[in-house]
Amino acid sequence: MVFGIEHKVKSHRTGRRRKKGGQKMLVAPWIVITLVCVLVASGLTWGFVALLRSGCSGEMWRVTVAAAPSVYGSLGDAAQAWEREQPELNGQCIGVSVTEVSAADALQGITGTWNSMSFGDRPIAWAPDAQAWASRLTAGEATAGYVTSDPVVLGEAASVLAVAESTATGLGWLGGEPPSWQDVMDAAAAGEISLAAANPRSSTEGLVALLNASSDGAGGFSQAAADAYAAAIEAGSSAADASALRTAYAEAADPSQVMTLLDYQVEDFNASSESADPLVPVKPSGTMVGAVASYLVLGGAAWVSPSDAQIAERFGEFVAGQVASGEFSDPDLAPVEDEAAALGQTTPESVGEAVRAWQSGAEDLNVLFLLDWSSAVMEETVAYEGEEVEAGIAAVRMAVDMVAEMEPAWTAGLWEYGVGAGGESNWRSVAAPAEMSADGKSALTEELYDLSENATYEGGSPLYDSLVAAYEEMSAGAVDGASSVIVVLTNSGEDTASLPTVEETAGTLEGLGGGVSVYTVGFGSANSANLEVLASAGGGAFLAAPEDGGVLGEIAPA
Known part of the structure; x- marks a missing residue:
């Protein structure tokens, strides 16, 4: 087998066998001698080639x-x-x-x-x-x-703007000189278009668009151009990658929305869309960087x-x-x-300047993972990254994936909850918040892997009390210029171990008002209604756990 492809060989003949004693074919002796010589020579040649090819x-x-x-x-x-x-x-x-x-x-x-x-x-x-x-x-x-x-x-894919044909026609962007990046920014500032950009931290289409939009026209970086691009995105919208952009575009059905994509992604969208107003790829003049x-x-x-x-x-x-x-x-x-x-389209210097400018304009992110480690997480299997695994293992993998994507200046910590997890309380801190440098990521990843090997807690899933305690902890450490987020990972959402109800817990969260956002991620049979109530009260959102991860893009600041 080579790369999992099995080459099957038939072991039996198909079709009829020739009967013995049938009509014989007369062949001249010299033909037989010649045929035998050819076969012998062929056999020798094959053997020599096989010998040459048996070098490993x-x-x-x-x-x-x-x-x-x-x-x-x-x-x-x-x-x-x-x-x-x-x-x-x-x-x-x-x-x-x-x-x-x-x-x-x-x-x-x-x-x-x-x-x-x-x-x-x-x-x-x-x-x-x-x-x-x-x-x-x-x-x-x-x-x-x-x-x-x-x-x-x-090979190469072109960095383009995906524009509804009607909008491109109305703006004069088809059939003549393409717009410059400054023209695009001016159109966004005037409200003629709404720019939707893919995140340069997490997508190729976003990264090359940033480099083109912030170019000084001579292969270098322009801070003024980068600021104009950031302002256009702030007035418009952003998403993790092309897939998220296209999904949002299809749902909004707004022809004024312009997306940063690659040329083949525009073709893919049109091939799967039945819109009477297809997207057209517009490559602004001054675009020097492709994928x-x-x-x-x-x-x-x-x-x-x-x-x-x-x-x-x-x-x-x-x-x-x-x-x-x-x-x-x-x-x-x-x-x-x-x-x-x-x-030569990009250099480490130009890319470094553009990415640093983008990052400096974005908020830092402080995350606390609140991981359900009650026995329920091992009683149900879910699909994650192409495998069927226990819900708790899927939650650990998702957290590991999110840690890997974090910026070095961001922080992350880990709590687990289960009845008696902290002795007298039902939660405990597994890893204190730390910056996600290479060492910080490695340490938190190890803690997550170690946790996945520990026994779970019997006696229900005490989410409500644990979430309030985590919220109070995050509120006390919140700082200006950074987003503080609690990410709950569970396949439950029903809590019979805490005293308050879900409505009472939601009221407590609303009353705390500590500038912390709560995102609840539900795996498998999680009670989405309860998780939505808690996330809404915490100023965040409920997310049904996607099979391929990608949650960080939903909560990270652009």
């Missing part, structure tokens, strides 16, 4: 490549093609295992704590869907030397051995050959003619 032995050693969703399938095909050539290193059969990881998640893991539970082994090579992510990686002092080989350019997908070897990372880096480099050479010959193709990407120019 033993179980195949594969290294991991983390690939963005848009190139995951194509790189997986390339990996299978490479393995069919039976590559070897010092007699060992070698190959690559391609895993699907968004560029934002991969960057967070490469620079901090890698979430092996969600994404498998740490990568030896990385294929982000925009070179801008690689520029962010090499912009850090500690990670500047991680990439040890020249990038292999895989240039590339393959990078992380040979300078501490976890990468020289032999693993060599295997990744060998695969990169194979992919480069496929790109040059046209064998490598991806439906989401256009070929790149000038690879040097494509890779």
Whole structure:
């Protein structure tokens, strides 16, 4: 089996067998002699080729490549093609295992704590869907030397604005000179359009749009342009990524809304939409940065051995050959003619300036995870990230995923609750709030993993008292310029262990008014009505736990 594909061989003939004693075919002796010689020669040739191709032995050693969703399938095909050539290193059969990881998640893991539970082994090579992510990686002092080989350019998607055809026509953005980014900002300021942007922290489409909108026109960064872009988004809206933007657009049905997308995402939306007013891609003049997908070897990372880096480099050479010959193709990407120019669209300096400006304009986030660890969380299984797991394990995984996405200046802490969890109280602090630096993320992730191995508490799910105590704790530590959020993770929401009712608890939360937001995340059979009451009283929202995570984008400040 190669990559889980089993090659089946028939062991029996199909169709009739020839009867014995049937009519014989007369063949001249010289034909028989010639045929035998050909068969013998063919057999010798096959044996020689087989001998040449048996240069490796033993179980195949594969290294991991983390690939963005848009190139995951194509790189997986390339990996299978490479393995069919039976590559070897010092007699060992070698190959690559391609895993699907968004560029934002991969960057967070490469620079901090890698979430092996969600994404498998740490990568030896990385294929982000925009070179801008690689520029962010090499912009850090500690990670500047991680990439040890020249990038292999895989293709490019264009950064565009998705505009309803009627709106683009009315603004004169079709059929002539495209608008400049300043024209777009002016239209937003005048209320002619509402700009909806994807978050540059969590999406490729958001990152390349930020770089284009904040450009000084000469490949550098303009603070004034960045401020205008931020003001347009504040007047409009933002979302975690293209998927969330498109969902909101479809629900709002507002033709004045303009979204920051990639060109193929516009095509995908139109293909699945029956709107009489389709979206058209508008590429503002001055747009210099596209989503240039590339393959990078992380040979300078501490976890990468020289032999693993060599295997990744060998695969990169194979992919480069496929790109040059046209064998490598991806439906989401256009070929790149000038690879040097494509890779030169971004620099660590320009990307670093733009991202720092964006982050400085956003609020910090302080999170307290309030995790239900009553026996109910292990009595029900739910789907999470393609697996059926206990609700408590899904909650832990979701919290780990959120921690991995957090900015270094944000803080996070962890409480668990269950009857008797804190001795006389039904809750306890597992991890005090700490900044989400690389060390902070690692420590909190370990606490979450350790918690998942502990026994649960019998006697019900004491959410109400625990939530009030957590709210009071967060209120006491709230600071200006930061959002304080409690994230409840449970598959219950019904509390027979606390004295107050859900309505009384909601009244208490409203009375505290401490500037803390409550988000309740319900798994499986959670009582959504009760969780909605509590979240509303806490100024937040109830979220039905998505199977693929992504909750942080719903609560983090833009």
